[in-house]
Amino acid sequence: MTQYSAKVDDVDRSILAVLEADGRISNADLAARVGLSPSPCLRRVRRLEETGVIRGYRAVVDPAAVGRSLRVFAGVRLVRHTRADVVAFERAVVRLPEVVHTHHVTGHYDYLLHVEVADLAAYEDFHANRLAGLPGVAAVTSYVTMKTLPAEASRAGGRSRG
Structure with missing residues (x-):
């Protein structure tokens, strides 16, 4: 079971919502969408990955x-x-x-x-x-x-x- 060492705040939730919709978004675009500059945004994404909040990225394949x-x-x-x-x-x-x-x-x-x-x-x-x-x-x-x-x-x- 993953233990989360960091709390998830509203900015993190915004980042997660954008990444769930588009996991391939660039950091610059992600930062602009959530109202951060690129460096702090990237630090937050990395922290979310390291703590297990973000478990991975994948391709969604059309079953048909x-x-x-x-x-x-x-x-x-x-x-x-x-x-x-x-x-x-x-x-x-x-x-x-x-x-x-x-x-x-x-x-x-x-x-x-x-x-x-x-x-x-x-x-x-x-x-x-x-x-x-x-x-x-x-x-x-x-x-x-x-x-x-x-x-x-x-x-x-x-x-x-x-």
Whole structure:
């Protein structure tokens, strides 16, 4: 678990918001957007990186462009919740390339998986031949995504930003 040695203030939050929207922004542009000069801005970004607040930078790939146009959320319930069963399931599920994110959740399901595959036939094969056979799986409920809103629209309450 990461420990944060520095407090995050409003300026840091502004920096983080800009970087979340555009992780490739130049330091000069970032500084201008948050109202700092470049040197203090860079020092803050480096501190946020060093303390683990910023965990990394990555490319966001269009799933359809790489043959994974079907997005499914799968709720998984385990048969038992012993430590050994949980560990066995987690070790197996993170090895499945179709699983983009695995969330251990509370509520009706034990895990919520974000799965991306080519099409419904590929998901049917994945579900029947890989997911349902993982250690400890009692049941899987699948939710096929019809549309995904961009993050900006989600944060703005569904409103378009100019």
